[in-house]
Amino acid sequence: MAEAAANGEARGGGVPRPTNPMVTPLLTDLYQFTMAYAYWKAGKHLDRAVFDLYFRKNPFGGEFTIFGGLEECIRFIANFKFTEEEIKFLRSVMPTCEDGFFEYLSSIDCSDVEVYAIPEGYVVFPKVPLMRIEGPVAVVQLLETPFLSLVNYASLVTTNAARHRLVAGKSKNLLEFGLRRAQGPDGGISASRYSYMGGFDATSNVAAGRLFGIPIRGTHSHAFVSSFMGLDEITDKALTSSNGSNKCEDFVSLVQNWLTKIQDGSSLCGTFGETSQSELAAFTSYALAFPNSFLALVDTYDVMRSGVPNFCAVALALNDMGYKAVGIRLDSGDLAYLSVETRKFFHSVEKDFGIVGFGKMNITASNDLNEETIDALNKQGHEVDAFGIGTYLVTCYAQAALGCVFKLVEINKQPRIKLSEDVTKVSIPCKKKCYRLYGKEGYPLVDIMTGEDEPGPKIGERLLCRHPFNESKRAHVVPQHVEELLKCYWPGKSSKSREELPSLHEIRARCIQHLERMRPDHMRRLNPTPYKVSVSAKLYDFIHFLWLNEAPVGELQ
Numbered sequence: 303m304a305e306a307a308a309n310g311e312a313r314g315g316g317v318p319r320p321t322n323p324m325v326t327p328l329l330t331d332l333y334q335f336t337m338a339y340a341y342w343k344a345g346k347h348l349d350r351a352v353f354d355l356y357f358r359k360n361p362f363g364g365e366f367t368i369f370g371g372l373e374e375c376i377r378f379i380a381n382f383k384f385t386e387e388e389i390k391f392l393r394s395v396m397p398t399c400e401d402g403f404f405e406y407l408s409s410i411d412c413s414d415v416e417v418y419a420i421p422e423g424y425v426v427f428p429k430v431p432l433m434r435i436e437g438p439v440a441v442v443q444l445l446e447t448p449f450l451s452l453v454n455y456a457s458l459v460t461t462n463a464a465r466h467r468l469v470a471g472k473s474k475n476l477l478e479f480g481l482r483r484a485q486g487p488d489g490g491i492s493a494s495r496y497s498y499m500g501g502f503d504a505t506s507n508v509a510a511g512r513l514f515g516i517p518i519r520g521t522h523s524h525a526f527v528s529s530f531m532g533l534d535e536i537t538d539k540a541l542t543s544s545n546g547s548n549k550c551e552d553f554v555s556l557v558q559n560w561l562t563k564i565q566d567g568s569s570l571c572g573t574f575g576e577t578s579q580s581e582l583a584a585f586t587s588y589a590l591a592f593p594n595s596f597l598a599l600v601d602t603y604d605v606m607r608s609g610v611p612n613f614c615a616v617a618l619a620l621n622d623m624g625y626k627a628v629g630i631r632l633d634s635g636d637l638a639y640l641s642v643e644t645r646k647f648f649h650s651v652e653k654d655f656g657i658v659g660f661g662k663m664n665i666t667a668s669n670d671l672n673e674e675t676i677d678a679l680n681k682q683g684h685e686v687d688a689f690g691i692g693t694y695l696v697t698c699y700a701q702a703a704l705g706c707v708f709k710l711v712e713i714n715k716q717p718r719i720k721l722s723e724d725v726t727k728v729s730i731p732c733k734k735k736c737y738r739l740y741g742k743e744g745y746p747l748v749d750i751m752t753g754e755d756e757p758g759p760k761i762g763e764r765l766l767c768r769h770p771f772n773e774s775k776r777a778h779v780v781p782q783h784v785e786e787l788l789k790c791y792w793p794g795k796s797s798k799s800r801e802e803l804p805s806l807h808e809i810r811a812r813c814i815q816h817l818e819r820m821r822p823d824h825m826r827r828l829n830p831t832p833y834k835v836s837v838s839a840k841l842y843d844f845i846h847f848l849w850l851n852e853a854p855v856g857e858l859q
């Protein structure tokens with residue numbers, strides 16, 4: 303096995319290695335190794351521990367989160383094994399540790415670890431474990447940092463993408479343009495993958511397209527437009543028609559003729575004068591290179607006086623040759639106003655020249671877009687068909703991190719609790735089961751955590767759901783449908799069967815479906831209603847019993 307790993311082959315029963323080769327057992331914090339050593343020294347390293355991975359607060363001021371990153375966690379543990387070089391390096395980092403510890407590290411893998419998780423792409427809520435990891439305490443401790451690193455950003459950016467989708471609406475095309483602005487190459491690749499999972503349609507990131515099968519899209523930049531000085535730069539002016547039946551020897555003149563006709567056209571007469579000839583040259587060249595998919599960036603000089611008329615001239619010339627242009631991209635200025643004016647221009651061309659469908663030409667907008675700007679455009683009224691979004695999406699500008707944590711909830715069957723002055727930071731002890739209860743109207747009503755041995759909620763049976771920490775908050779629920787949330791993704795030595803890892807496309811479809819299934823008031827941007835997360839009456843009593851047991855009583859003097 304070690305040899306196979308060294309040769310770059312996947313180990314771990316056919317589960318491929320993590321996408322990023324930097325994700326190795328060393329990709330963790332030093333304290334995980336120092337704790338592992340101390341566990342080992344104390345003879346505790348094989349103690350059976352249960353950890354929960356969860357977050358405490360939904361991001362972006364919202365009331366929902368999408369879980370991303372599970373597949374990479376499973377890839378990581380399936381292939382978890384130290385190489386000889388890694389052990390050698392660790393020896394140099396921890397020179398005072400005994401040899402036996404490094405022999406122990408060399409021997410470990412995750413075959414005795416069990417991972418239960420909510421499926422990737424599900425809508426998830428604070429405090430409910432996204433993952434429950436059980437195994438020898440020293441091994442599971444080593445998983446904390448890589449798991450958090452794989453889940454935190456993935457879930458944050460998936461949620462960010464889903465929020466952009468919600469504000470843009472179902473009918474708009476959402477393109478992820480963030481690679482150049484992301485937090486380095488791994489940030490860029492992850493952003494493309496998880497933005498797609500959260501409901502984007504495509505990415506400009508070619509490597510992500512290849513790795514994950516995400517549709518790849520793109521336009522062209524201002525540099526392409528400004529690189530042209532004039533039409534005389536175009537030497538090969540010929541274009542064969544789309545059906546191959548005729549050839550236009552001078553496509554440039556055809557474009558120029560159309561520009562004159564648009565200028566003189568009845569409804570557009572006088573709306574613009576001389577357009578930029580360098581821009582016209584750039585558009586014509588691009589059309590000659592891509593007659594089937596011509597799309598032009600129209601804001602290099604002046605959108606309405608140059609870019610849009612130039613685009614229309616080229617699009618009409620292409621139309622003569624049997625090609626259908628795609629549309630334009632706006633990358634500056636007032637995107638609401640310019641998109642509306644551009645649409646009017648397209649409609650005038652359709653009317654003046656009887657080109658059916660010209661008015662429906664695609665308008666893509668970009669330039670520092672985010673949830674707020676898209677919401678503002680919606681309120682003003684706009685004609686944008688597609689949004690290209692970079693910086694705000696991939697950097698998760700509105701919130702830097704999700705804040706998932708990894709907390710010990712049980713060791714050797716003894717429930718453990720982490721107390722805090724801040725009640726939201728108190729952990730929920732015990733190895734737990736988690737359920738989503740659905741109401742009459744088909745919406746999820748509440749998530750409930752119970753002790754592992756408690757009987758699960760039953761359809762049609764009234765159940766008391768309690769807020770884990772607030773005594774007065776409780777509700778009776780009669781579920782119409784009960785879904786157990788934590789499923790077995792890595793059975794360890796247990797006899798459970800392992801859930802399949804679905805494709806990215808399947809996860810994306812599930813994510814979209816789950817978002818649609820949520821009650822709308824949980825999803826609205828302004829003051830959304832919190833979704834209820836609860837514990838069973840029995841677990842509530844136990845949490846508070848343990849809390850009182852563990853909290854020292856103060857002395858007043």
Ligand SMILES: Nc1ncnc2c1ncn2[C@@H]1O[C@H](COP(=O)(O)OP(=O)(O)OP(=O)(O)O)[C@@H](O)[C@H]1O
Nearest residue numbers: 633634635636637638639669670671675678679682
């Ligand atoms: N109608 C609109 N309502 C609200 N925000 C808009 C509207 N149109 C554009 N925006 C946003 O306003 C901001 C404009 O930014 P800025 O003024 O820096 O760009 P610009 O001057 O138009 O273009 P450039 O990028 O070339 O400087 C962007 O974030 C853009 O998304």
Ligand SMILES: O=P(O)(O)OC[C@H]1O[C@H](OP(=O)(O)OP(=O)(O)O)[C@H](O)[C@@H]1O
Nearest residue numbers: 479633668669670671690691692693694
């Ligand atoms: O605005 P974002 O949401 O980050 O989307 C990506 C931006 O990247 C490109 O511009 P580029 O980086 O070439 O420079 P610019 O912003 O000055 O146009 C593109 O034209 C968008 O404006």
Ligand SMILES: O=C(O)c1cccnc1
Nearest residue numbers: 479506519520521522690
């Ligand atoms: O294809 C585009 O238009 C694009 C790609 C990346 C960044 N900005 C724009």
Ligand SMILES: [Mg+2]
Nearest residue numbers: 633668669670
């Ligand atoms: Mg910009």
